[in-house]
Amino acid sequence: MSALATPDAAVGASNGARGSFARRLLRRPVAIGAIAFLALLTLACVLAPLIAPYDPKEQDLAAVLSGPTGDHLLGTDTLGRDVLSRLLHGGQRSLLSVLEGLAVVLAIGVPLGLLGGYLGGRSDRLLSRVAELLMAIPAIILVLVVLAVLPHNEDAAMVTFGVLGAPAVLRVVRGATLKLREELYVTAARVSGLSHARIVLRHILPRVTGPVIVQASIFAAYALLFETGLAYLGLTADPTTPTWGGMVAEASTVMQQQVWLLFPAGVLIAVTIMAFGLLGDAVRDAAVATEAPGRRRAVAAAPAGIGEAAAADERPDALLRVRGLSVVLERGGVDVPIVDRVSFDVMPGETLGLVGESGCGKSVSALALLRLLPSGMRVAEGEIGWEGEDVRRYSDRAFDALRGSTFAYVSQEPQASLDPTFTIGSQLVEVVRNHEHCSRAAAKERALELLRLVEIPAPERIARSHAHELSGGMAQRIAIALALAGRPRLLIADEPTTALDVTVQAEILALLRRLQEETGMAIVLITHNWGVVADICDRTVVMYAGQVVERCAVQEMFDRPLHPYTLGLLESHPSLATARGALPSMAGRVPAPGDWPAGCRFAPRCRYARAECEAAPVPVRTVEPDRVSRCVRVEQVFPVAEEVGRR
């Protein structure tokens, strides 16, 4: 049963995007064989009272141990009872026991696995510890204790076996859920304001059905083996009641006289166990073939550093006011700083660009604003003010109500942020209904209106398609339409054009600009691209190694950068490359969290660095009205900055 080794491979089994999982499963002869065999067996056992040729307890002492004959197709046993009839009747109890065990395993393992994987943190750790504890208990010992207290009570034995089997399912479901909850479409669903229960039921549960079926078939095989073992030992039924295990036990006592008697029950048990195993394998294989596209957010390692105070370029009417926001990653009991006292304001209708190289903390800052930090990360300190209120004080429930309706989010991977299982129309309708509590017909109308708003041609046709049928630009428009469904006042867009070609980039930027003019929403735009900053942003926050190093109006920054890092970024941008020389690039790389230098974090890469830069942490300074820089030598850097500005 190779399924046992890799149940995770079945995650995504129900993704509809690349053809139906069921269709793929039924294209496999092994799957058809296993399903047909198990279905026929179940039917035959259920109908045993009607189709069995004899009463299973009817004895014919004149025809004991007869072997197969015309009257007794599978022969008779030591008391002349018909083996076929006993197999059919005995199967009822065996299959019922498997069902009982399965019901318990699934009822405990699936919800708790979903809960642990989705919630993470303390609840997850607690559930994992309990699961480990249960897995350490030897099933046979506990079941024997139960049978000692409740003699011959097979129901109690199988329920106990199910409870002890549940942790295996719990762990598989938890593992699959942990991965799925990092998928962008789950993040997108949360940002759209969908409730946790709805996200789990609609966007996660359908995808864990693959691993669950694999685990269930493995468990069924073990449960049957276990049940027949108990019956073989005579622990679960009185000797006259037909059971498969009891039949094997009886056959083993007369092996010398009639070896045939071992075969009917023995072969049936073996084939049934094999059918469960093959079904699990086929489900896993079909799921792997079905798995829909969907990239996961890259996760990177991060060790420790320091924090320090933010300067104030206060803007009293700010819509969003972030002050001293710090995010840490808990690793091995130690809090590693990832974002270090970041501060900025966003005015109504303004577009703020968060700029910096990869790994500077832009996305983590944005996710912290949305309370969507990856597991292990948390906001350690700081204020997130929305229209004068500190939303960090909001309960999760109150904050959930803001997401989607007040804050919306668009990621750089639009395709991954759309659920591959559902049509575009159904996803839009779901989000619209969640916000507007309207009828399905009204939500459909609004969904089409949103598609028109983001300039989707043939909205009715696109509403019927799935994410994988869309181009990157089209998918990004849909992601924006989803974000707009709750009429947000702030849109956080994380590199919304990175994955798109230049023409489509320009179209998406034009769309964002138009939507902003029409709706008046503010935008926080995360980008590496100075062209995008110049095109759409009003102000810029430049980040380096978790800190803000410069904050100012866009035009001022292009004209006169006031931090050597900003200067370096501008100099290494392709549009500033001279015709003669190769593209200048900044030497070195962003230090990982934990490797942050004690003084200026940019100093090791800075051509203007002096001993004073590395002596102590550098605070941000207000260097001009409405302008801050984190450089102790800013006055010396000025003239160079002016030269770059004039180029």
Ligand SMILES: Nc1ncnc2c1ncn2[C@@H]1O[C@H](COP(=O)(O)OP(=O)(O)OP(=O)(O)O)[C@@H](O)[C@H]1O
């Ligand atoms: N899930 C995670 N677990 C651990 N570390 C993470 C995780 N996500 C991000 N980090 C780390 O946090 C730091 C900041 O990452 P972040 O994604 O915010 O950078 P960024 O400036 O947005 O870069 P990019 O443009 O590549 O997204 C990086 O060092 C990154 O390795």
